[in-house]
Amino acid sequence: MSKCHNCEGQPLEIPKDAKKIVLVGNPNVGKSVFFNALTGIYVDVSNYPGTTVDISVGRYKSDVVIDTPGVYGVSSFNDEERVARDVILDADLILNVVDAVHLDRDLFLTLQLIDMGKPIIIALNMMDEVKRNGQLIDIERLEEILGVPVIPTIATKNIGIDKVKENLYSAKVGKRGDFIKLLMNKYGGEIERKADLLMILEGDEEVTSKYNVSDIPNMREEIYRDRRSRVDKIVAEVISEIDRGADFKILLSRWMMRPLTGIPILLFSFFLMYELIGVFIAQTVVGFTEDTIMNGYYVPFITSLMSKVVPSGTLFGEVLIGEFGLLTMTVTYVLGLLLPLVVGFYFFLSIMEDSGYLPRVAALVDRVLNYFGLNGKAVIPMILGFGCVTMATITTRILGSKRERIIATMLLGLAIPCSAQLGVIAALISRLGLRYFVIYTLIIFTVFVLVGTILNRLLKGESTDLFIDIPPLRVPQLKNILNKTYSKTKMFISEATPLFALGALLISVMQYFGILVKIQEFVAPLTVGWLKLPRETATAFIMGFVRRDFGAAGLYSIPMSDNQTLVALITMTLFVPCIAATMVIFKERSKKEALWIWIGSFIIAFLVGGIVAQIIM
Amino acid sequence: MTLDKVRRGQKIEILSIPDNTVRMQAIRLGLNEGTHVRCSEIIPKGPVIIQKRMQEIAIGRKLAEKIKIRVLD
Numbered sequence: 001m002s003k004c005h006n007c008e009g010q011p012l013e014i015p016k017d018a019k020k021i022v023l024v025g026n027p028n029v030g031k032s033v034f035f036n037a038l039t040g041i042y043v044d045v046s047n048y049p050g051t052t053v054d055i056s057v058g059r060y061k062s063d064v065v066i067d068t069p070g071v072y073g074v075s076s077f078n079d080e081e082r083v084a085r086d087v088i089l090d091a092d093l094i095l096n097v098v099d100a101v102h103l104d105r106d107l108f109l110t111l112q113l114i115d116m117g118k119p120i121i122i123a124l125n126m127m128d129e130v131k132r133n134g135q136l137i138d139i140e141r142l143e144e145i146l147g148v149p150v151i152p153t154i155a156t157k158n159i160g161i162d163k164v165k166e167n168l169y170s171a172k173v174g175k176r177g178d179f180i181k182l183l184m185n186k187y188g189g190e191i192e193r194k195a196d197l198l199m200i201l202e203g204d205e206e207v208t209s210k211y212n213v214s215d216i217p218n219m220r221e222e223i224y225r226d227r228r229s230r231v232d233k234i235v236a237e238v239i240s241e242i243d244r245g246a247d248f249k250i251l252l253s254r255w256m257m258r259p260l261t262g263i264p265i266l267l268f269s270f271f272l273m274y275e276l277i278g279v280f281i282a283q284t285v286v287g288f289t290e291d292t293i294m295n296g297y298y299v300p301f302i303t304s305l306m307s308k309v310v311p312s313g314t315l316f317g318e319v320l321i322g323e324f325g326l327l328t329m330t331v332t333y334v335l336g337l338l339l340p341l342v343v344g345f346y347f348f349l350s351i352m353e354d355s356g357y358l359p360r361v362a363a364l365v366d367r368v369l370n371y372f373g374l375n376g377k378a379v380i381p382m383i384l385g386f387g388c389v390t391m392a393t394i395t396t397r398i399l400g401s402k403r404e405r406i407i408a409t410m411l412l413g414l415a416i417p418c419s420a421q422l423g424v425i426a427a428l429i430s431r432l433g434l435r436y437f438v439i440y441t442l443i444i445f446t447v448f449v450l451v452g453t454i455l456n457r458l459l460k461g462e463s464t465d466l467f468i469d470i471p472p473l474r475v476p477q478l479k480n481i482l483n484k485t486y487s488k489t490k491m492f493i494s495e496a497t498p499l500f501a502l503g504a505l506l507i508s509v510m511q512y513f514g515i516l517v518k519i520q521e522f523v524a525p526l527t528v529g530w531l532k533l534p535r536e537t538a539t540a541f542i543m544g545f546v547r548r549d550f551g552a553a554g555l556y557s558i559p560m561s562d563n564q565t566l567v568a569l570i571t572m573t574l575f576v577p578c579i580a581a582t583m584v585i586f587k588e589r590s591k592k593e594a595l596w597i598w599i600g601s602f603i604i605a606f607l608v609g610g611i612v613a614q615i616i617m
Numbered sequence: 618m619t620l621d622k623v624r625r626g627q628k629i630e631i632l633s634i635p636d637n638t639v640r641m642q643a644i645r646l647g648l649n650e651g652t653h654v655r656c657s658e659i660i661p662k663g664p665v666i667i668q669k670r671m672q673e674i675a676i677g678r679k680l681a682e683k684i685k686i687r688v689l690d
Contacts, residue, residue, distance in 0.1 A: 132654055250657075257660050363675040367663040376664070466664050466677030467642055 019063040021168070022087055024113060025097035026106050028068025030125045034097055034164065036065045037415060051079040055087065060168075060534040066091075073109055074116070076204050085204070088113070089195050093171045094120045095164070100137060100152070103239060107231045114146060114174035116195035121171035122150045123164050128157070138238040145234055147175035179226040184329075187216045249473050256357060262364040269357075273348050277387075281344040282423045290336030302327050319508045321323045330504045333547055334497050338388060341419040342492050343485060345387030349380075350484035354476035359468050366466045372452030373400070373459065375466040377409050385416035389548075390496050390581040391539050392416070393588060400464030407455045407463075407591055408587055413577040414601045415448040417548075422571070424552030428569060443570055447608055495579060503579030507546045516542060530610040531571060532617050533564055540568070541575060548578045563616045571609030576601045618688065620665055620681035623656045629667075632655075632685040639680065646674055653689065 021038070024029045035043075039058025047054050056067040068087050069080040074448045076082050088094065096115055098106045130137060149167055152170050155158030183201055184194065191197040191211060199207040203218035255261040303321050310317045352358040360424055362376030369378050378399060385392035392412050396405045417425060429437050456463075510516045523538040531537070536558050544551020555568050556574075576582060576598055586594040623629055634640040643649065647669055655672060658666035661688050664675045676684070 074640055216665070254658055257658060257663075257666070259661065259663075265661075355676060359675065363660060363664045363666065366675075366677055367660070370679070376675070465639075465680035466673050467639060467680060470666060470673040470675050472673075 007056055017062075019092040020087075020090060021060060021063055021065045021093045021267075022091035023065065023067045023097065024084065024093050024109065025070060025086060026072055026099060026102075026109060029070065029097045029099040029106065031067060031070065031097045034095060034123060034161065035065060037161045038065045038165065048083045051083055053079050053083045054563060055083065063135075071109065072105075074112055074199075075202065076119065076206055081134065082206075085199065089193070089199070089207075092119055093168070094118050095122045095123060095168065095171070096120055097125055100124045100126050101133065102135070104231060107234060111177070111190050111227050111230055112146065112147070112198075115176050115180045117173055117176070117197060119171040119173050119477050120148045121164070121167060122146070122148055123155075123160070124150050124152045126155045127152045127160075134241060136240045138240070142234070142238045145175070145237070148172050167288040167499045177226060177230050180223065183219060183223070231238060251472075252471055253356075253360065256360040256616055257363045259364065259367075262360075262551055264607065266361060266364065268360065269352070276348065277344040277419065278422065278426070281340050282419060285340040285344075286337055286423075289340055292334060294332040294336035299328050302331075315509070315512050318381060318512045319468060319505055322508050322511070323508045324504045324511060326501055326504055326508075329547070330497070330501050333616065334493070334500055337420055337549065338496075339489070339493070342388055342391065343489050345384065345419065345484045346488040346492075347481065349383065350481045350488070351476050353484065354474075354480045356471045356473045359470050362468060363470065371456070372411070372449075373407050373463045374404050374452075375457035376467065377468065378404065381408055381412060382416065385412045386422065387417065387419050388492070388496070389413060389416060389418045389577050390499065390584050393490050393577075393581055393584045394495060396588065400459065403459050403461045404463045406459065406589065406597070407452060409589060410455060410600065411448060411452055412599050413581060413585060414574055414604060415444055415450060417444075417573050418578075420578075421544075421548035421552050424549050424556065425569060425573065428555060428565060432565055436562065436566050440566060440569060440573075443608065443612065444573055447604065449572060451604065499580040500581045503546065503583060506579065526606065530606065530613070531567055532613045533568055534558055534560060543571065544572055544575055545579055545582075551575070563613075566616070567609050567613045569603050574601065574605035574608055576605070620667075620676065620684040620686050621678055623659070623665065623686065623688070625656055625659050628653065628655050628689045629686045630689055632687055635683045636680075648674065650656060661670055 003512070023031050023035055035056060035058065039056075042356070043056055043058045045054050045056045053173075055069070058065045058067075063595055066087055067425045068084040071081045071084045074081060074088055076085065084297055096110055096113055098110060106119055110122065124137070124139065124142075127137075132522060137152075139150050140151055143593040149170055149172065151164050151167060152161055153164060155161060170270075180198070184197055187201065188194070188197055191200065191215065196211070197216075198206055200211065200213065200216050200221055201219050209215075246266075256265055306321045307317070310320060318325070320326055323329065352361070358380070362379050365379050366376030378396075380398065381392040381395040384395050389412050393409055396408045399405050399408055412576040423432075429440060507516070510519075520538045520542055523541065524535050527533050527538045527541070537555065540551050540554030541560065542551075543554045551572055555565070555572065560568065577585070582594075582598060585597055588594075589597070618633075618679070620629075631648060631650055631654065633650055634643050635646075640649075648667075652669065654667045654669045656665065657668040660666070662678065664677050665681045666673055666675050668674075
């Protein structure tokens with residue numbers, strides 16, 4: 001009955017207190033490789049009585065290793081499973097070899113073994129195939145869920161086998177499923193060997209007949225179904241697909257964040273943004289919404305409508321439908337000019353956010369922003385600032401400390417031209433030519449850097465460091481982008497419109513009582529003497545306080561030399577933010593901080609403009 | 618050793634996170650003293666990107682200089 005291979009005439013000796021280590025697994029998972037690794041050449045192959053099944057027995061250290069036939073489950077369905085069952089029921093320790101590529105299939109047996117309550121260690125084999133298939137298995141998590149050690153292996157290449165040997169005796173009893181635990185508690189009473197109990201619960205007649213119990217129901221159907229759903233859940237949790245482009249995604253992510261490649265990519269994104277927003281929206285769309293619809297239809301309509309009720313010369317009339325009227329200018333400005341621009345900006349920002357690019361930009365620029373006492377997160381209000389400084393100032397809330405919020409707000413109000421302004425500025429600059437463009441950009445940039453660095457030195461306290469989640473790169477989903485754009489635009493309209501309205505109201509009142517003219521007269525000497533600009537530019541600056549684009553547009557019609565235009569533009573850009581943004585600044589910051597920021601912008605604008613004027617004229 | 622000295626690809630264990638506020642934020646993101654992570658990217662003179670399971674987190678350099686870690690082999 002006993003065939004001995006390679007044993008040179010001696011039968012295999014099995015020590016008395018030997019532990020029975022049993023190898024269990026589905027067919028063709030590579031069990032034999034592990035068996036050979038453990039037992040070497042002294043192996044006993046014998047036929048299991050009453051079956052056609054052979055089992056191999058060998059020695060490992062002072063223990064016995066028993067190989068079972070490949071089975072999909074333990075039961076009495078067929079000879080193989082019967083043999084496996086008997087060997088397993090008697091086992092002290094189980095080495096379960098699992099095919100990592102077919103986890104959803106193999107784990108069924110694994111869970112059954114765990115339910116039986118035997119100490120188990122899992123060899124997760126064929127890991128190279130898993131990688132080739134573009135999958136990733138979270139082994140730590142699998143260990144956590146099952147409660148037993150899981151060792152990844154590639155048996156054919158002899159990888160991981162030593163580790164299995166090392167950890168063999170750390171085999172543990174795993175975590176049973178809740179349903180099984182319930183059943184075992186309920187019916188467990190007289191059955192000491194839990195493994196037997198499970199077999200009985202699964203309706204195994206042979207095991208049941210060994211005990212004299214008649215009241216334990218056959219729950220195989222329910223148990224199997226429960227086990228299947230447990231397997232499905234586990235698989236869903238531990239397996240993730242890497243796209244075929246996995247390596248490419250990692251590369252792309254790296255390119256986006258490292259300066260050498262990241263900066264060109266960022267510049268390219270800005271270029272795309274410029275094409276979409278600066279060209280298409282600012283000119284085409286706004287041309288349609290502001291000029292054609294608003295100024296063409298709406299304003300005449302509402303003016304004639306309201307003048308039936310309210311005479312246009314009165315304060316009330318001025319406030320409602322005057323030059324800066326609530327119903328005229330505010331509506332035109334917010335809906336005709338700002339809305340398309342803001343939608344465009346938020347659309348772009350949402351793409352950057354949804355694709356996972358935006359946090360990577362934050363990582364890229366973090367180092368530079370640190371010089372100004374800011375961290376990478378500040379890139380978000382900065383980018384938004386080119387859309388609408390009012391909105392960007394509200395967004396500074398995301399920054400971690402008051403210090404950062406002050407610095408960011410100052411820089412936004414001072415040196416970042418919003419899209420309303422940019423359009424006209426661009427038109428004016430293009431009239432001047434490339435050289436002036438470069439000088440203009442350099443000066444604004446220098447002011448930005450200087451003010452940021454100085455503020456960083458002066459302000460007390462510490463800024464926060466970058467600590468953000470970097471989500472995986474993915475193709476942005478149109479639905480998400482549209483949702484984000486919609487909700488952000490909605491928030492902008494609801495937060496900013498009242499501010500613009502209030503500002504327009506104030507300006508209208510000031511206009512009516514002639515205060516605006518007085519201010520222009522007051523500012524004029526400064527404008528003429530120090531900035532060397534025509535008297536009328538003072539009006540443009542005041543207008544810039546009301547509506548950024550009015551300010552810039554106001555300069556368009558005043559005859560000036562090229563040098564004068566440059567000075568005017570520099571001063572206009574650095575000049576205090578529009579009244580809406582000013583109000584947000586006062587709302588978000590303390591009165592003292594806001595005042596310093598506002599006055600600071602005023603002074604810096606005239607200071608820098610004046611210095612340039614003195615130099616070039 | 619501190620986090621800013623780690624090389625790309627190294628597996629490390631977080632030993633201590635100095636700042637209370639940061640530690641709370643870290644726990645929410647899944648990082649704690651004793652957590653094992655992998656350094657997936659280093660931006661020259663910039664943030665350190667660490668990876669825990671499927672999640673990546675960027676940590677500014679100044680903060681990385683304060684976080685004590687141990688390299689796992």
